[in-house]
Amino acid sequence: MAKQTSVIHASIVAALFAVLGIGGVVYGSRVALPGLASRHGAGIDAMLDYLLITTGVLFAVGYCALAYFIWTGARRGRIGQRLASRRTELWVSGTIGIAVALVAEGGVLAIGMPVWSEYFDATPPADAVTVEVLAQQFLWNVRYAGPDGQFGRTSSDRIDDVSNPMGMDRTDPAGRDDIITQNAITVPSGRAVRLRLRSRDMIHSFFLPHFRVKQDIVPGMTPEVIFFPTREGSFEMACTELCGLAHYRMRGFFDVVSPEAYEKWLTDQSTPPPARR
Amino acid sequence: MAQTTEQTTDMRHGSDAEHAHEPGFIRKYVFSFDHKVIGIQYIITGLLMALVGATLAMLIRLQLGWPDRVWPLLSQIFPKGYVSGVMTPEFYLAVVTMHGTIMVFFFMSYVLVSGFGNYLVPLQIGARDMAFPFLNMLSFWVGSISALLMISSFFVEGGAAAAGWTAYPPLSAVASAVPGSRNGQTVWLVSMAFFIASFTLSGLNIVATVFSERARGMSMWRMPLTVWSYFIASILGLLAFPALTAAAVMLILDRHTGTSFFIPIGLVVAGQHLSHTGGSPLLWQHLFWFLGHPEVYVLILPALGIACDVIPAFTRKPVFGYKLSVWCLIAVGALSMVVWGHHMFVSGMSPFTGEYFSVATLTITLPMTVFGVNMLASLWGGSIRLRVPMMFACAVLALFGSGGLGGLYLGNATADMQLTDTYFVVGHFHMMIGGVTLMATFGGLYYWYPKMFGRMMNEKLGTAHFWLTFTPFFVIFFMQHFLGIQGAPRRYYAFTAYDFLRETRLQNTIISSAAMVLISGQLLFLINFIWSLFKGRKAADNPWEATTLEWTTSSPPPHDNFGPHPLTVHRWAYEYGVPSDVGDYADQRVPKERVAVTA
Numbered sequence: 080m081a082k083q084t085s086v087i088h089a090s091i092v093a094a095l096f097a098v099l100g101i102g103g104v105v106y107g108s109r110v111a112l113p114g115l116a117s118r119h120g121a122g123i124d125a126m127l128d129y130l131l132i133t134t135g136v137l138f139a140v141g142y143c144a145l146a147y148f149i150w151t152g153a154r155r156g157r158i159g160q161r162l163a164s165r166r167t168e169l170w171v172s173g174t175i176g177i178a179v180a181l182v183a184e185g186g187v188l189a190i191g192m193p194v195w196s197e198y199f200d201a202t203p204p205a206d207a208v209t210v211e212v213l214a215q216q217f218l219w220n221v222r223y224a225g226p227d228g229q230f231g232r233t234s235s236d237r238i239d240d241v242s243n244p245m246g247m248d249r250t251d252p253a254g255r256d257d258i259i260t261q262n263a264i265t266v267p268s269g270r271a272v273r274l275r276l277r278s279r280d281m282i283h284s285f286f287l288p289h290f291r292v293k294q295d296i297v298p299g300m301t302p303e304v305i306f307f308p309t310r311e312g313s314f315e316m317a318c319t320e321l322c323g324l325a326h327y328r329m330r331g332f333f334d335v336v337s338p339e340a341y342e343k344w345l346t347d348q349s350t351p352p353p354a355r356r
Numbered sequence: 357m358a359q360t361t362e363q364t365t366d367m368r369h370g371s372d373a374e375h376a377h378e379p380g381f382i383r384k385y386v387f388s389f390d391h392k393v394i395g396i397q398y399i400i401t402g403l404l405m406a407l408v409g410a411t412l413a414m415l416i417r418l419q420l421g422w423p424d425r426v427w428p429l430l431s432q433i434f435p436k437g438y439v440s441g442v443m444t445p446e447f448y449l450a451v452v453t454m455h456g457t458i459m460v461f462f463f464m465s466y467v468l469v470s471g472f473g474n475y476l477v478p479l480q481i482g483a484r485d486m487a488f489p490f491l492n493m494l495s496f497w498v499g500s501i502s503a504l505l506m507i508s509s510f511f512v513e514g515g516a517a518a519a520g521w522t523a524y525p526p527l528s529a530v531a532s533a534v535p536g537s538r539n540g541q542t543v544w545l546v547s548m549a550f551f552i553a554s555f556t557l558s559g560l561n562i563v564a565t566v567f568s569e570r571a572r573g574m575s576m577w578r579m580p581l582t583v584w585s586y587f588i589a590s591i592l593g594l595l596a597f598p599a600l601t602a603a604a605v606m607l608i609l610d611r612h613t614g615t616s617f618f619i620p621i622g623l624v625v626a627g628q629h630l631s632h633t634g635g636s637p638l639l640w641q642h643l644f645w646f647l648g649h650p651e652v653y654v655l656i657l658p659a660l661g662i663a664c665d666v667i668p669a670f671t672r673k674p675v676f677g678y679k680l681s682v683w684c685l686i687a688v689g690a691l692s693m694v695v696w697g698h699h700m701f702v703s704g705m706s707p708f709t710g711e712y713f714s715v716a717t718l719t720i721t722l723p724m725t726v727f728g729v730n731m732l733a734s735l736w737g738g739s740i741r742l743r744v745p746m747m748f749a750c751a752v753l754a755l756f757g758s759g760g761l762g763g764l765y766l767g768n769a770t771a772d773m774q775l776t777d778t779y780f781v782v783g784h785f786h787m788m789i790g791g792v793t794l795m796a797t798f799g800g801l802y803y804w805y806p807k808m809f810g811r812m813m814n815e816k817l818g819t820a821h822f823w824l825t826f827t828p829f830f831v832i833f834f835m836q837h838f839l840g841i842q843g844a845p846r847r848y849y850a851f852t853a854y855d856f857l858r859e860t861r862l863q864n865t866i867i868s869s870a871a872m873v874l875i876s877g878q879l880l881f882l883i884n885f886i887w888s889l890f891k892g893r894k895a896a897d898n899p900w901e902a903t904t905l906e907w908t909t910s911s912p913p914p915h916d917n918f919g920p921h922p923l924t925v926h927r928w929a930y931e932y933g934v935p936s937d938v939g940d941y942a943d944q945r946v947p948k949e950r951v952a953v954t955a
Binding site for chain 2 (some may be wrong): 085095096103126133138141144145148149155160161163184187191195196198199215216235240279281294297318325326
């Protein structure tokens with residue numbers, strides 16, 4: 080009787096693992112990444128798809144194997160084969176180990192690294208839109224070079240929260256036409272984007288979920304990201320490195336608009352800004 | 357040095373001489389030199405800390421699951437943390453930071469590494485005690501100071517540290533950056549320095565014990581996998597932990613004496629220009645992860661070791677691929693020291709370095725998969741008795757599998773670009789250093805409880821506890837992986853500000869509900885643990901019919917473990933499935949004349 084109860088119980092536990100293994104894959108296949116909007120992002124998505132498929136299979140097979148062993152083991156009065164030979168051990172574990180390692184290394188070497196190096200080695204095309212982002216607790220200051228194509232000098236000594244959040248040097252003529260906005264980046268479709276990222280206080284991380292762009296901004300460093308938007312729209316940007324109390328709502332917008340709309344936007348911005356106090 | 361050794365040896369044998377006059381309560385249970393008492397002290401302290409950590413987890417999940425709700429009751433309990441029933445962001449961040457710190461360092465490291473390590477290693481190698489019993493007592497009490505300090509940081513001005521358990525500067529370095537960086541962070545750093553001192557001493561002790569205190573015949577290749585895992589984890593701890601001590605001291609100097617190890621020039625925080633110049637926040641990340649990554653293995657390896665020793669007792673056959681598993685442990689230990697940079701793929705360090713760390717990290721797949729397959733294959737052909745420790749051992753296997761597969765995403769620099777600092781990471785590390793270790797802790801407690809306290813735990817309560825622990829745990833952290841795929845960043849006070857995360861709100865409510873089940877399910881364990889101390893069925897010396905040495909002595913073992921006569925080991929630790937006069941197994945003392953040695 081007790082034996083029977085324990086077999087039933089073991090069968091339920093085995094079923095649990097099988098259900099989790101298969102249910103997990105079903106659940107996972109129904110979840111999607113944020114809709115893709117950049118060229119290199121297709122490579123990252125391919126990498127993720129490869130991993131989702133391979134690990135999904137390994138996961139389901141592994142959980143079902145565990146379930147099978149428990150199911151049959153609980154019904155077995157006497158053990159089967161006691162000790163495997165050294166050869167069998169090596170053969171079984173070694174083969175599976177090497178196979179999984181190949182899945183992992185093969186994925187990163189064949190799919191991952193080309194995407195990685197393409198992303199980091201990218202030289203910005205001549206017509207790339209260059210935008211500077213200066214992160215602070217808890218907003219994104221955004222600067223465009225303006226019609227002259229030259230960013231004005233800045234220095235941290237000049238930073239003043241109210242009158243000069245980016246620390247612009249007002250004596251530098253190159254900076255006169257710089258366009259400054261907050262929490263919003265506007266770029267034209269059909270051109271590459273080059274972002275110069277800086278931080279004036281904490282480590283922030285610049286995250287554009289739809290563009291598969293994420294870059295920590297360590298104060299003192301000026302990382303650049305270069306990418307190519309593939310569709311127009313208004314997308315959210317977020318901070319993904321804990322930077323303080325309002326980290327969870329350090330939200331901004333990344334707008335990809337038609338080239339015409341972009342030119343109009345630039346002109347609107349370039350009209351001398353109302354005197355900032 | 358020679359003198360010290362002599363002294364400790366004296367102490368050990370001295371305690372024998374003192375048998376005539378029994379040591380008083382204080383010497384026996386408080387400032388004890390006995391590794392078993394110290395082990396249990398660690399376990400109890402760790403479980404108490406886990407209660408704190410779990411309460412914090414509950415607060416986190418209430419906030420994330422129901423961000424719009426008002427909790428008047430919590431306002432009464434935490435008047436500063438909940439203003440008119442709503443959790444403040446500063447309290448949330450402090451709670452997140454302390455949850456991580458307490459669970460990693462004061463629950464898992466305490467119970468699993470120091471607790472079981474102290475209790476089991478001498479017993480399983482046939483030693484009378486640890487190599488340095490006095491040092492052992494000292495580690496526990498230094499560790500207790502650090503635990504008390506850590507808890508006390510909730511009550512200092514500004515509240516507990518709030519920069520995350522990784523404490524990245526400048527957030528952790530500048531007092532005006534976040535309230536927790538006023539005094540809480542200093543207390544956190546001092547507490548960590550004490551903790552590391554204690555943990556290093558304790559690790560040193562385990563390494564020395566394995567080297568020098570093994571019983572006659574207990575060669576390295578006859579040690580149970582548990583001992584191997586503690587041995588390797590302790591070496592890793594010794595190599596990795598001091599880096600964080602140095603970093604903690606440097607950060608304290610940055611905070612209080614105006615040095616600039618981690619703070620660069622030109623910061624403007626809360627409208628104030630800082631005078632620091634020339635530091636690098638990346639330096640902290642390297643130092644932290646130089647500790648932080650091996651620390652993961654310091655926790656994981658003993659969990660795997662314990663599962664490997666629990667499984668054969670319930671399948672009645674030897675583990676699969678013993679020697680191969682040992683080599684895997686060694687390989688993983690070595691590799692874990694050279695992959696810390698995979699936590700920093702998008703930190704701004706050189707992308708070439710990222711490529712190296714990615715490829716190096718993924719080589720760990722090989723030994724870890726082999727080890728996992730060995731564990732799984734240990735069930736193959738077994739005659740399984742699905743008792744409570746075995747169920748938890750199967751849960752270790754399951755979570756190790758899913759956690760390991762999640763690691764393939766995060767070790768892959770290209771995939772990590774999208775997933776780092778999202779809930780994918782949270783789900784992954786909870787599966788690994790949260791789940792594998794938690795399941796092994798429970799499995800180990802159910803398994804060795806009879807040895808520790810001489811009574812069995814209740815099987816029915818234990819079974820219910822398994823269902824209420826593993827199932828919700830899996831649901832919570834499996835779903836969190838997919839929150840990360842949808843882009844949900846970690847350490848967010850709420851997900852209400854973003855449109856692209858709108859669909860995650862329902863998922864968070866489900867996760868939070870499962871978390872409430874998980875946390876309340878632990879009451880069963882608590883009741884079982886305490887009830888069984890007094891009312892549990894009396895345990896035999898070897899209730900699971902296991903082969904390792906701790907089962908050859910009484911339950912609980914006497915002060916000197918195995919009595920006055922030295923014991924001799926004749927075989928490996930997994931002689932199951934052989935006919936003998938006690939059944940289907942032979943413990944490690946049985947000479948080969950009585951039962952043939954098979955490995």
